[in-house]
Amino acid sequence: MNHDERLSAEPIERALADELAKLDRLVQPTETPGPEWFDLFVEQGKRQARRKLVRDLTLFWLTAAGILAVYAALSFGRPMLFLAIQLAAVAVFPVVLLASGRRKKVTGRD
Incomplete structure (x- = not known):
């Protein structure tokens, strides 16, 4: 940096320092x-996460128990209805698999 450049930069540096000093006075620490x-804060977050985990696991286990109860009732009480539902599930599975494969994947990159 030569002498002329330093002379032209000094007013800018002074003005910048003045404005920064104003900001320091205006902003409350x-x-x-x-x-x-x-x-x-961490303890509260852990408690909330634990409650949510217990709620989700309870919902999961109740849903699983309901599904197993229906499964047992159908397989022992009405075996033909049970087989029909099983065949329908096997027939629908490839359709669902193909439909989910056709979705456009969004990656966020262009």
């Missing part, structure tokens, strides 16, 4: 919460 606050 904020206090960072202490480690206790962060510990409490």
Whole structure:
């Protein structure tokens, strides 16, 4: 940087320093919460995650028990209806597989 460039840069640097000083005066410093606050925040998050996990697992097990109850009732009570449902499921599976394969995959990249 030669002498002429330094002379032209000095007013810009001075103006920039003045504006930064104004910003420092205008912006109120904020206090960072202490480690206790962060510990409490993490504990609350863990509790919420645990509650959600228990709720989801309970829903999963109740649904599975219902499906197994229907399965047992159909297979022992009405074996022909059970076989018809099984055949329909086997027939529908390839259609669902093909339909899901035709969806356009969105990757976010162009």
